[in-house]
Amino acid sequence: MAEFRMPSLGADMEAGTLVEWLVKPGDQVKRGDIIAVVETQKGAIEIENFEPGTVEKILVEVGTKVPVGTPLAMIRAEGEPAMSITAPAQPPEPAVAPSRPLEPKAPAPAPTPAPAAGAEAEERVRISPAARRLAEQHGIDVSTLLGSGADGAILLSDVARIIAEPKIGGARGRGFDLAAMRDAIAAAMARSKREIPHYYLAQPIEMTACQDWLAAVNAKRPPDRRLLLGALLVKAVARAARKFPAFNGFYRDGAFKPAPSVHVGMAIAIRGGGLIAPAIHDADGLSLDALMTEMRELVGRVRSGRIRSSEMADPTITVSSLGERGVEQLYGIIYPPQVAIVGFGKVAPSPWIADGKVVARPVINATLAADHRVTDGHAGALFLSEIETLLQEPETL
């Protein structure tokens, strides 16, 4: 029997409020299924399950705030005998009666499939006309709903389920609470500057190879399948982090521990103010196309306020780029307990010395902010150089 616990969704998180159960006792759950929604300072986060099995018992009622690590539910592994406890501490929520006989066999809504298009398409809520009307009649903000239909479309039954649920005082559905997020950013950044002795390095990188290669690859593709420079940058950082593990991991309790995987946190600005850096898992091993798809999907989900717990909790290094906003160099602040953040500015034509002559070449400025407790400037320089080397051969990324 596995305990499904309130996860830590960041170094600064102490407690979370359970706002929604997406499963009920008896449901089969797989690894990766989203089974609950937890309200944190960063907003409502979808919590994934890691133990395949059957939901045996719900331990924490909707609306309850509990500390990190508190068991929320019991998950029975396949083949394990059922529990025979008769008096649960808190009775589970009554299962919501389906609004029509045709509820899918597996009652948990499928995790929202990746939108086929990019971030722009995701911004329009996919909702049936009837579901939209019902939501309006009940004053429900449709952007807070999770759809169970094709491509995540919100259907009548999804709205009916929300209406049937008991109201939770003050709890919201999906979406970000920007004020709470500002508090969380303030706490994390203040802690970082207080505790982490940052050192900064910058290196200009010539981008002719990347630009030419991208132009050639994209010439044959429709706009929604084109590779963007961001994918090359993330991939190069991920590969460099794999080669230099001292920049990839967590500094906790006075010691650095390198992470076994490279999960690159991608800093994404949120409209209305706010910043979040969810992880692209195993970015060093993804093909550029797969990476691009993940990046598009992640941006789309952040914009619609749908982030998964694992993405929030475990970036091992962060990449931030403000080049699109015209910034030349970005000096980042490390997100604790990570130990490095790589920044990129804009690609701009710049004077460049080639074969003893000054020529105009596209150049990007890469910066590294790293934790001096873990590495020194020399290692940082090698790390940045590795990124430069990788970006000279984009076809090998």
Add this chain to the structure above:
Amino acid sequence: MLQQKAESQATETTYREAIREAIRDALKRDERVFLMGEDVGRYGGCYAVTKGLLAEFGPERIRDTPLSESGFTGAGIGAAIGGLRPIVELMTVNFSLLALDQILNSAATIRHMSGNQFGVPLVIRMATGAGRQLAAQHSHSLEGWYAHIPGIKVLAPATVEDARGMLWTALEDPDPVLIFEHVMLYNMTGMLASDAGPVGINKAAIRREGNDISLITYGGSLWKTIDAATALAVEGIEAEVVDLRTLRPLDDATIMASVRKTHRAVIVDEGWRTGSLAAEISARITEQAFFDLDGAIGRVCSEEVPIPYPRHLEEAAIPQVPKIIAAAKTALTGG
């Protein structure tokens, strides 16, 4: 109504026999009624619908015609204007195209063109649809084209009651009425009350009630759709089956009432998809019941090819039960 009262005396009958009985009934009721068409007399009709009628009613009222659809349809129009009540039989809808000029430019327009001085109380019956391996010149479903034409009514009886009952109601109509008989229905049997008689032609019928999805269809596709609904019920999906019965004018009220109840619709239509009757119904639902929809409207139509001769290709070209089931399930996820 009538059928219910006499249910104890219901007898099993075929769709073909029900139509023959309807023609006999009309010939007996009104001496102005006569039937004409290719091989309807001595041969008994190419689908054997009119067998025996020549002997019973004689050559004045059961008239074999030359192979000239335009000619004898025009003669029927003239007879109708002149005060008779002709039933013109066209062998198949494919051949009816030879009479399309008469139907559209004469029958459907004379009341308008004459300033309401003349009407054309004419009934035209014809076979439609695929399934008998008669290949691409005998198997199409063009009733949707006729449903495009103002000035006529278009009927598609799918049950023995409607086969028996629609003809007389059509003959009483002061304007042209086209009746489409699907070739795969002629051998179908059903229970028909011994005193079954005329039925209304201005309402669609709910052939099966359900709350989860509306399957809207007519004619030969009705029974496939009912089979699909039965299969869906095993999976807990309760489909409502709407039999349009009349393709022009469409009974919007019944269609919308069903969609407002189920919030989902799939239209099953043996016509080609592009510009089909299914397209028209889909458009009307979005016009009139948009905010009741919980998903995109689905269509199961024929593939856009001439209906093929080989059996497996013919079957693959037209709506079938598995396609209807799949479309219903897609619609249930929002399409």
